[in-house]
Amino acid sequence: MKFIISLNILFITICTWANQPLLQNNYLRNGQSLNGRWHYIVDVYETGYYNYRMEPHDGTENPGSSAFFLNKKPKNKTDRIEYDFDAAPTMNVPGDWNSQKEKLFYYEGTVWYKKSFNVENYDASKRYYVHFGAVNYRADVYLNGKKLGAHVGGFTPFNFEMTHLLQEKDNFLIVKVDNKRAADEVPTLSTDWWNYGGITRDVTIYELDETFIEDYKIQLTKNNNKEVSIYIQLNGENKGNQNVSLSIPELKINKAFITDDEGYVAIKIPVKRVSYWSDTNPKLYEVTIAIAKDKVTDKIGFRTIETKGKEILLNGKKIFLKGISIHEENVMRGGRAWSMEDAKVLLGWAKELGCNYVRLAHYPHNENMIRLADQMGILVWEEIPVYWTIQWTNAETYQKAETQLTELIQRDKNRASSIIWSMANETPTSQERLTFLTKLATKARALDDTRLISAALEDHGKKEDKNIMIVEDEFAEVVDVLSFNQYYGWYGGEIDNIKNIRWEIDIDKPVIISEFGAGALQGFHADKMTRWSEEFQELLYEETLPTLAKIPGISGITPWTLVDFRSPRRTLLPYQDGWNRKGLISETGNKKKAFYTLKAFYENIE
Ligand code: GCB
Numbered sequence: 001m002k003f004i005i006s007l008n009i010l011f012i013t014i015c016t017w018a019n020q021p022l023l024q025n026n027y028l029r030n031g032q033s034l035n036g037r038w039h040y041i042v043d044v045y046e047t048g049y050y051n052y053r054m055e056p057h058d059g060t061e062n063p064g065s066s067a068f069f070l071n072k073k074p075k076n077k078t079d080r081i082e083y084d085f086d087a088a089p090t091m092n093v094p095g096d097w098n099s100q101k102e103k104l105f106y107y108e109g110t111v112w113y114k115k116s117f118n119v120e121n122y123d124a125s126k127r128y129y130v131h132f133g134a135v136n137y138r139a140d141v142y143l144n145g146k147k148l149g150a151h152v153g154g155f156t157p158f159n160f161e162m163t164h165l166l167q168e169k170d171n172f173l174i175v176k177v178d179n180k181r182a183a184d185e186v187p188t189l190s191t192d193w194w195n196y197g198g199i200t201r202d203v204t205i206y207e208l209d210e211t212f213i214e215d216y217k218i219q220l221t222k223n224n225n226k227e228v229s230i231y232i233q234l235n236g237e238n239k240g241n242q243n244v245s246l247s248i249p250e251l252k253i254n255k256a257f258i259t260d261d262e263g264y265v266a267i268k269i270p271v272k273r274v275s276y277w278s279d280t281n282p283k284l285y286e287v288t289i290a291i292a293k294d295k296v297t298d299k300i301g302f303r304t305i306e307t308k309g310k311e312i313l314l315n316g317k318k319i320f321l322k323g324i325s326i327h328e329e330n331v332m333r334g335g336r337a338w339s340m341e342d343a344k345v346l347l348g349w350a351k352e353l354g355c356n357y358v359r360l361a362h363y364p365h366n367e368n369m370i371r372l373a374d375q376m377g378i379l380v381w382e383e384i385p386v387y388w389t390i391q392w393t394n395a396e397t398y399q400k401a402e403t404q405l406t407e408l409i410q411r412d413k414n415r416a417s418s419i420i421w422s423m424a425n426e427t428p429t430s431q432e433r434l435t436f437l438t439k440l441a442t443k444a445r446a447l448d449d450t451r452l453i454s455a456a457l458e459d460h461g462k463k464e465d466k467n468i469m470i471v472e473d474e475f476a477e478v479v480d481v482l483s484f485n486q487y488y489g490w491y492g493g494e495i496d497n498i499k500n501i502r503w504e505i506d507i508d509k510p511v512i513i514s515e516f517g518a519g520a521l522q523g524f525h526a527d528k529m530t531r532w533s534e535e536f537q538e539l540l541y542e543e544t545l546p547t548l549a550k551i552p553g554i555s556g557i558t559p560w561t562l563v564d565f566r567s568p569r570r571t572l573l574p575y576q577d578g579w580n581r582k583g584l585i586s587e588t589g590n591k592k593k594a595f596y597t598l599k600a601f602y603e604n605i606e
Contacts (some may be wrong), residue, residue, distance in 0.1 A: 035202055123207065144171055200366075229268050230267050234264075321357035324355050357381070398436055405440060423455040459484045510555035
């Protein structure tokens with residue numbers, strides 16, 4: 001009997017902690033923001049999570065009073081409680097802890113956060129969700145002393161329903177955030193960026209009706225610019241047989257449908273006279289979906305993206321992707337970027353550089369970036385942190401990668417600017433890795449057949465002739481666009497030999513150079529052959545750009561990278577000092593010489 005009860009508890013636990021369907025377009029729904037100051041406790045030994053036998057408190061039926069998520073207070077003066085959130089300091093959410101608290105600059109471990117709140121216009125007949133834009137890396141979320149769920153993956157959104165635990169007043173939300181790196185995670189132990197920890201994106205409460213619009217996808221049908229494919233999914237006990245309306249007033253579309261027993265409806269609608277979204281015409285249409293007691297409005301652009309032989313076609317026309325790679329950092333403020341203001345700084349610089357395209361490296365960036373890209377007419381490559389060494393044969397690691405990919409596609413599938421899903425970056429070839437990545441690509445295509453699949457692969461010199469560069473990677477057969485990083489002149493190869501190299505590419509696919517670059521300390525001037533000088537970086541760009549332009553099928557480039565970014569790997573003084581210096585802009589916002597070289601190159605491409 002006891003065994004059955006424990007099994008039941010285990011089962012209920014697993015079910016409630018499984019990822020819950022993501023609320024589509026929470027971005028434009030009205031919610032109650034929980035952003036602001038949160039109390040925090042740094043818990044190096046995870047004392048608030050495990051008892052002294054190292055059993056998680058939240059796995060036991062009666063967690064001891066040292067479980068931080070209970071937010072206990074002493075009942076009387078003799079009572080012993082060895083933590084107190086309300087006496088603990090506060091920090092900003094969203095925000096990484098590294099850039100807010102000097103002592104936490106290098107910290108990798110657990111920090112507990114607590115926010116108390118009342119619900120505005122609380123209505124007991126409604127349903128309530130709490131939504132996190134991202135928490136790096138693992139989040140265990142508790143409301144009023146009970147676990148809502150856990151989420152793994154540092155750069156994608158997640159939400160939990162909390163109707164059953166919420167009250168009108170005096171709620172406390174506690175989040176255990178753990179950013180320890182581990183070999184079986186995605187990313188794994190070694191990367192070239194800062195492992196910013198914390199609740200790094202918005203936290204919002206959504207009030208929803210018993211039946212609400214959970215998800216929808218509204219995009220042009222693959223290879224058909226005269227038809228829109230739509231699906232809508234409702235949530236709630238009465239989701240079946242519901243009336244749903246969809247309107248796009250500017251396209252004179254106003255339709256009504258009825259959901260099936262599962263609350264789902266899929267339809268195709270012919271469209272005429274669409275003003276297609278593009279880099280030169282970032283037209284977004286207002287789309288409204290409504291059911292009896294719920295309504296969402298989104299802004300959606302319609303465009304096709306496809307490849308034909310060695311070309312990338314946007315709305316049927318060949319396009320060259322004038323790009324730049326970007327890390328999600330606001331270096332001038334310090335720390336992870338998260339806000340619309342941060343996005344305006346980064347994409348503003350990209351625009352100034354003459355870009356119509358960006359690579360959001362090396363993980364999903366915050367949603368403001370892609371929303372702003374939609375408005376600005378900037379095409380986007382999005383990726384997940386399947387980076388360098390990953391445990392290819394570990395089924396759980398695969399699942400973590402697939403979950404992050406799914407959550408990214410789920411979030412951005414209605415964004416016209418998003419054109420490429422990238423599966424991986426510079427991963428070493430092997431059969432196991434090929435199986436892993438092919439499975440990921442199949443998943444991406446199943447979730448969304450309207451965008452292109454790629455991955456940042458690697459090239460190397462041919463044995464017989466080191467001036468001939470090749471890409472030997474079976475995953476090239478799987479992708480739609482052949483992309484690779486190349487660092488000739490920086491990580492091998494002499495800078496004055498760049499003009500003599502050429503690429504032999506015998507695959508009939510468009511090519512994107514997903515990275516090239518050189519490190520330079522802004523303000524350090526020397527002759528062109530002196531490493532770390534702005535002149536060296538400038539020369540590398542001057543030599544590399546015309547060489548790349550000769551690659552058959554070259555369809556875009558995203559040099560590495562827009563801005564210097566923090567990386568613990570980069571220790572050389574006085575040049576690096578904890579920064580990867582391959583940015584075209586310094587951490588003080590100053591442009592290096594190569595910025596203007598690339599800008600001039602882009603100006604000369606029509
Ligand atoms: C790469 C990686 C990127 C690094 C860069 C570098 O190939 O993809 O994450 O930051 O090289 O600077 O070495």
